[in-house]
Amino acid sequence: RKNTRKAALHPLWQSPLTIPGGTRQSPINIQWRDSVYDPFLKPLKISYDPTTCLHIWNNGYSFLVEFDDSADRSTIVGGPLENKYRLKQFHFHWGAINDWGSEHTVDSKFYPAELHLVHWNAVEYPSFEEAVMEGNGLAVIGVFLKLGARHEGLQTLVDALPAVRHKDTVIEFDDFDPSCLIPSCPDYWTYAGSLTTPPLTESVTWIIKKKPIEVDEDQLEAFRTLLFTSDGEEERRMVDNFRPLQPLMNRTVRSSFR
Numbered sequence: 001r002k003n004t005r006k007a008a009l010h011p012l013w014q015s016p017l018t019i020p021g022g023t024r025q026s027p028i029n030i031q032w033r034d035s036v037y038d039p040f041l042k043p044l045k046i047s048y049d050p051t052t053c054l055h056i057w058n059n060g061y062s063f064l065v066e067f068d069d070s071a072d073r074s075t076i077v078g079g080p081l082e083n084k085y086r087l088k089q090f091h092f093h094w095g096a097i098n099d100w101g102s103e104h105t106v107d108s109k110f111y112p113a114e115l116h117l118v119h120w121n122a123v124e125y126p127s128f129e130e131a132v133m134e135g136n137g138l139a140v141i142g143v144f145l146k147l148g149a150r151h152e153g154l155q156t157l158v159d160a161l162p163a164v165r166h167k168d169t170v171i172e173f174d175d176f177d178p179s180c181l182i183p184s185c186p187d188y189w190t191y192a193g194s195l196t197t198p199p200l201t202e203s204v205t206w207i208i209k210k211k212p213i214e215v216d217e218d219q220l221e222a223f224r225t226l227l228f229t230s231d232g233e234e235e236r237r238m239v240d241n242f243r244p245l246q247p248l249m250n251r252t253v254r255s256s257f258r
């Protein structure tokens with residue numbers, strides 16, 4: 001059965017599907033056979049300090065966990081990156097059903113969800129807000145989620161979701177190391193792209209892990225109990241919070257593996 005993805009109805013994604021003049025928009029389909037192995041790509045070095053974890057909140061588009069990025073305490077370096085980047089937040093995108101939900105696809109296959117760990121270039125720019133406007137300002141690690149075994153590290157997050165069910169609710173969340181959500185397999189694809197939510201700026205070096213992590217049905221269902229709407233508004237379930245695929249245009253996706 002062709003798993004056609006309904007275009008997301010949320011106002012955010014009713015905005016123009018591509019920004020005028022955009023040449024490096026995200027997400028994209030990663031055609032495995034068209035990706036080019038780059039032997040000069042380094043391993044990605046991830047060093048997160050769980051005590052930089054601050055809070056978890058529902059911003060009306062996704063739920064996100066934010067970090068103290070006032071110093072180089074949770075960083076990534078290496079891979080395709082020429083600078084050290086600081087972790088600012090991570091969040092997810094998911095579908096109403098398990099047939100779709102990821103933003104990127106691999107050989108046109110959708111995963112039920114996708115994790116984004118957002119970092120900014122604190123070597124060259126004074127703040128996240130400035131880095132968002134620069135071509136090499138951000139680095140986002142993308143991790144696919146697939147249906148399988150329960151993920152113990154994710155369960156800590158899932159247990160906190162009822163407290164952030166409505167838009168603009170926040171709870172303190174500490175001592176969480178998000179590297180437990182990143183596959184140990186070092187293989188990744190990388191390409192020059194953009195944020196997939198407004199301001200859609202073309203400032204992201206994407207690092208998409210080849211291997212997915214496994215989560216179970218109850219954990220995916222927990223994501224779907226969140227709401228786009230604030231307390232007191234007519235409830236709209238937070239599902240299908242992904243942006244449609246964007247044209248590859250004049251870009252090559254590189255792989256860190258043969």
Ligand SMILES: O=S(=O)(O)/C=C/c1cc(Br)ccc1O
Nearest residue numbers: 116118140195196197198199
């Ligand atoms: O889905 S992403 O492209 O990772 C969006 C990331 C993003 C992160 C922040 Br922080 C602010 C605005 C944004 O759009």
Ligand SMILES: [Zn+2]
Nearest residue numbers: 091093116196
């Ligand atoms: Zn995202």
